[in-house]
Amino acid sequence: MIGRDTEFDACAADALTLEVSAKAIIADGVCQLTLREPGGHRLPDWTPGSHIDVILPGDRVRQYSLCGDRWDPLIYQIAVLREADGRGGSLYIHDELHVGDRLRTGGPRTNFALVPAERYLFIAGGIGITPLLPMIHQTQVLGVEWSLLYGGRSARSMAFLPQLSYYGDRVTTWPQDEKGLLELPTAFAAQPAGTKVYCCGPAPLLAAVEEIGADWPKGSIRIERFIPKTAHAPVRDDPFEVHLQRSNVTVTVPPGTSVLDAVTTAGVTVLSSCRQGICGTCEIPVISGTPDHRDSLLNDDERARGDCMLVCVSRACSNRLVLDL
């Protein structure tokens, strides 16, 4: 086969394996991780509100919002709240993960895109500040009016207060131990028509925001809801089998090799382009088996359906995938 001689500078072998390049405690119980591609390559682009999947040892998948600067293509930043009674992912990150360690990741993708508005009201509860930080930066760039209502257990537990103080009275901080619960009705009542509300935080806060905004115009209230994927099949780090039904070829995909490369090596050409799970060129229908989606393109419904996958980055949860190829 003749083809390209040069390799893409995208890292495509096993979705994205990133290296922890910095780790810092930025508030009580909150640590910030800076992640980079080990070769120093560009990372896939993202938009405010995006999150990445982080695959932790024991094949646990956790989702964290990107809270850094998209104008820096070389790093991702996430902030992780230590949840002692959580499912163990945050404890691992806080207690066992070190600078120089590597993590497999998926995405970035978003269910929480910043859409045009005449004004924004951002409402953060605790660690829910993370997706809102890049939104606030972007809103500044766009020159649109905004305000932030930021609640937390105590000022010491609230991350990014120094950065936010730069914005002056656009930011209202609301430590619960000093001021009690957020006064949402007051915040909502102060908003002119054309405002869009972006809220991220604990479930009761999201529910309260949705209730108060129930009679606002369609699309005005936007919330980020992370639902733990309890039914998610475990991520595997061993080989799996891919059968190409139309070509009647079966290939084994070892760890560190993409489905795309395994299939191409077996002599079946699959068109691809970005090799980062972004452009969608290598989307292939899945006939059976459970894909492990790592792309930036499919939404939650499409993922749950499991009837197609982007073979440049996505893999398998099941022992075998049958593809319409």
Next chain:
Amino acid sequence: MSKAHDMSTEAPTAPQPSMNDDPFSHDILENPDDFHRRLRDAGPLVYLSRHDVYAMGRYEQVHAALRDWQSFESAAGVGLSNFRYEKPWRPPSLLLETNPPHHDAARAVLSPILSMRALRGLRDGWFADAEHLVDEIADRGPLDAVTDIAQVFPLRVFPDAVGISEDCRENLLAYGDHVFNAFGPSNDLVAKGMSRIAAISSWVNSQCARDSLATTLPDGHPTFGAQIWAAADRGDITYQQAPMIVRSLLSAGVDTTVHSIAALLYVFAANHDQWDRLRANPSLARVAFDEAVRLESPVQTFFRTATRSIRVGDATVPDGKKILMFLGSANRDPRAWTQPDRFDLTRDPSGHVGFGMGIHQCIGQHVARLEAEALVTAMVKRFRRIELIDTPRRHHNNTLRAWESLPIALTT
């Protein structure tokens, strides 16, 4: 230099390669191969004195720079005209001629509408339409592959999918031709379109209005146009943005596909062994189309603008200067491709930059592939050979590599 971010801000250490050629001259538009070769050989970054712009002709730099939107911006226009200093001839595209964050909402709305998953609903209809077209041309004798096939099929299925009425669709060809000429200098090609462009622009803009657009296709699928306006109802874009996004489909989705399909038919007419290979394995249709897009690069060039002083190899592009990305040259760069001038269905053309790369990569690429796949699949089932029966003639456009006429005979 292997990565965009290696393009540093240090001072140059060697004299900058420079060329005096006008890439928009008729000689080069007729056949750019020799110019592209000299451009690539001159260096990774070359100054084009005629237009006071910089140029990249090698795959590595073009690919890297297209992805590096932070350093090479689009909002100053992707043509020669620099929007930092000059007023654009039409309101800038929300997709093509914007940077993040202004670019985000339009891209986020359009991307799922034109995704491969969404297009699966159109597939059967387009394959049937292609069969009809093949029925119509099968016994007609000598044909022009441009006017009888390459223009006909996209103008039938794509405006239908957008929701555009049947009347005056040929305006879309003239509009697209002018839009792509206008990315170049104000030469005779731009002048040629000026007399009609006001009327045609006004027609195009009127087609983008909500009440001009059909809401559903005959089979009940919502049209692209209706889905764009529905996104405004959801608040994902504004009502001012919706018609502009429809306009993007009409600007960028017709001429490009017409010329891509013409390119595909030409390379098959010129390479009978590859047509035989496709007949033996029709599932290569998609690969064939991308290989044709790589080889012929229907969109030859786009400009970017340096957001800072950027060093590329030993040369430097100053802040605010335009850089012309030669997609067609990158796609034939022997540093990146084996036997780059050969049309070869055993090649994996993945990674070509014929659709661009990065956040501004052609959002309609899956639409173009499906149109081409439908058409060529119908043709390969019916015809043993595509034969050139007279000298083909190039159509000159400042941005597009195109055919005016491809006289062919189809052998059943």
